[in-house]
Amino acid sequence: MVFKKNVEDLTVIRNLRLNQRHFLLELQSEQPFSLLLPGQFVQALVKDSPSTFLRRPFSIHSVDIPNKRFRLLIQIKGQGTRHLSLLKEGDKLNLIYPLGNSFSIPTTKDVLLVGGGCGVAPLLFLAQFLNQQKIRPVILLGFRSQEETFEIEEYSKYGTVFITTDDGTAGEKGLVVDHSLLQKEKLDFRKIYCCGPDAMMKSIARIARWHKIDCEVSLENTMACGFGVCLCCITPTDKGNERVCMEGPVFNTKRLKW
Amino acid sequence: MMRDLSVDIAGLTFRNPVTTASGTFGYGEEFLDFLDPGQLGAIFVKAVTAKNRDGNAYPRMAETTGGMLNSVGLQNKGVDHFCREIYPKVKKFDTYIIVNVSGSTVEEYVEVAEQINELEKVPAIELNISCPNVKLGGMAFGTVPAMATEVTAAVRKVYKKVLMVKLSPNVTHITDIAKAVVEGGADVITLINTLLGMAIDAERRRPVLSTITGGLSGPAIKPVALRMVWQVHKAVAVPVIGLGGIMNATDAIEFILAGASAIQVGTANFIDPQASIKIVEGIREYLERHKIASIKELVGALRTE
Structure with missing residues (x-):
């Protein structure tokens, strides 16, 4: 579109x-x-x-x-x-x-949203949007500490929220990838949407791949223009170097050279 | 009174002196939501090389004080793709389409120029002999007068229309290079390309760019660009197209006073995609305010007495 x-x-x-x-x-x-x-x-x-x-x-x-x-x-x-x-x-x-593009509309109701730090930003809009499609996602959010958590009630309107904090002051202690939701032998999700630091998204993508779950991530590469002309924000994909600002920021992880 | 903004560049009449710099305007299509290319004097489209180039690895950009560094590395799909896929779209624009031609060898420049020569609606090429980003590429041609002459002359033999050559500022004597490309047959000189620079992330103790060094653009380089345009305008008889950090109409007027017959808006396009058309309006206002009938009167009109 x-x-x-x-x-x-x-x-x-x-x-x-x-x-x-x-x-x-x-x-x-x-x-x-x-x-x-x-x-x-x-x-x-x-x-x-x-x-x-x-x-x-x-x-x-x-x-x-x-x-x-x-x-x-x-x-x-x-x-x-x-x-x-x-x-x-x-x-x-x-x-x-x-x-930029957008997250795709899922073909399943078993949806997990994973966000870390400021990467939680697009997930509220996504959760609202999924509700309109009659989907109530599970939302896993990672923060540094209790003091840094925000808008949990807001996210809770649109899905079931779980959180992690680095210091354990709220939710489970550790990173989002360490959350018990993701440690089961068989996960309950058929689609994962993820946004956060690169290392976090790569870990989530690895878990998704292991469990054969379709996974989309929103990349945050540095860019100058944002509308496709500076070619600074590229990421290597199965179609060569693609622009995060135009072909992204959302990519299916099976297309990325991670 | 109507103010005349048109300028003559080696036989081409631009409707106004404002054009867009290669590598900052895509192939024009990306800007159609923001402006009508028909309001510009010309557009210089992204560099074309003989074969597909993937460009350099990410990160390719570092923001700096009053500017930015880039190391895109001439990412493009090659001249065949340009002629087949891009040209049919851009030829519909109601302005001059000028193709930036890049290469790693004299033969590559010649090969690309020959193919572009066949495109009816492209009246000129801009030879990029200066891109500092590609390890095997442009740098050397634009920094040694004999090589600058050689590549220009080789392209001159096969290219029958207006030949523009874009100079690198990363040299000791810019006028030596300017004279060298005129000797090789350049009809127009454009300058300046990006200045070689570098950015370091002190916390990580690492370079910001994957290529360590990159090309600096933006207002940070404007004084250097103005000086070089001034020197080259005095040293050669061919028209000069000036660029380097032009953000607004005042900047553009400064380049014209220094000797540029036309200007290119580059990095400003990233921040305000409508910068170029605002500059056209601003130049018109300047002429109005100073009661000048034609922009041509201002070319090189700097008062130094």
């Missing part, structure tokens, strides 16, 4: 700080968006931040189509994201969107 890409100044409706490193931006569009799908992303322009030259890509975290609103979940990593964390209600944020 091909979407018309917009360059638009959206209005910040809300900037909600979730914890020390994460915040939610709720944005209002003036024009009705054709369609947004889970897995798609935006390129945000960071104004007046001299050390931030390029736009910053963010997954769409959740949508409110009738009201022409959507949310971004952002982790403060450097100057650019720190600058965005200071946006106030009524400020404008220039975006190019929607960009």
Whole structure:
């Protein structure tokens, strides 16, 4: 499916700080968006931040189509994201969107979503979308600690949530790949969707392969443009080097050279 | 009063001096949601080589202060693919399509140029003798005057239309290279390509790019580009097309004053895909504000007395 890409100044409706490193931006569009799908992303322009030259890509975290609103979940990593964390209600944020492909619609109801750190961002939108397809997924989320968990209630509206923390202060202690859900001899899932750090996605892909479960991941390669011309964000696939921003960010792991 | 934005480049009349730099505009199609290519003077499409090239390994990009480094490595599907799949689409655009030609050997440049010569709607090629990304490629041609002359002359023999040559800034005397390509038969000089640079991740104690070094672009290189355009404009008689960190109309005017007959918008396309058409508007406003009838009056019009 091909979407018309917009360059638009959206209005910040809300900037909600979730914890020390994460915040939610709720944005209002003036024009009705054709369609947004889970897995798609935006390129945000960071104004007046001299050390931030390029736009910053963010997954769409959740949508409110009738009201022409959507949310971004952002982790403060450097100057650019720190600058965005200071946006106030009524400020404008220039975006190019929607960009990239989307997660596929599953052919099974036995679906697992796995997210780690900021990689949980597109999974809320995906869970909402799956609910519309009458699918209630199992959602496994990994955080550093209890203090860093957020929006568990929100995810719980759309699926059964399990969590892990590195220090064991909430849920099971350890990484998402170590969670007891994934340690059974035979897993209960026929489809896994995953987003997070590369090492995590590779581990999940390995588990999926072992159990012969179809698995899709959303990659976060660094990029300059986001709409297919700089060729900086490539990943090797069965069709050669493909652009994460155009042919991705969502790839079936059997196509990746992992 | 109507302001005349058109410029003449070796017999081609561009409707305005604003074009887009190779490697930052794809084959134009990727921009159709953002602008009408018919509003631009010309578009320079992504580098074409004789055979398919996969390019370099990821990571290929590092953001730097006021710019970015890249080491894409001329990823493209080769000249046959371009002629068969891309050309039928781009030839419909209502602007000049100029193909950037790259290669690792003189024979490869010649081979590609011969094939592009057959494409009716492509009035010019831009010879990339400078790409610093490919280990076996361009670098050497653009840094040694004799080799720059040799490759230009070899292509000149087979290419019958407007021959542009894009210079590398990674040299001691840019004017020596400029004279060398004019001697080889270049009709137009474009400059500058990216400056060779490097980025390091101190925490990991590793280079950011898979290739260690890469090409620097963006406003960080603008002063270097302006200086080189100025020097080359004074040194040779052929038209110069300037690029290097142009983000807005003021930047574009600066290049024109330094001696560029036209300009290319490059890295700015990544940040604002509509940058090029905004620059066209900005130039029109500048002419209006300064009551200048034609942009041609500004080419090389820098006052140095």
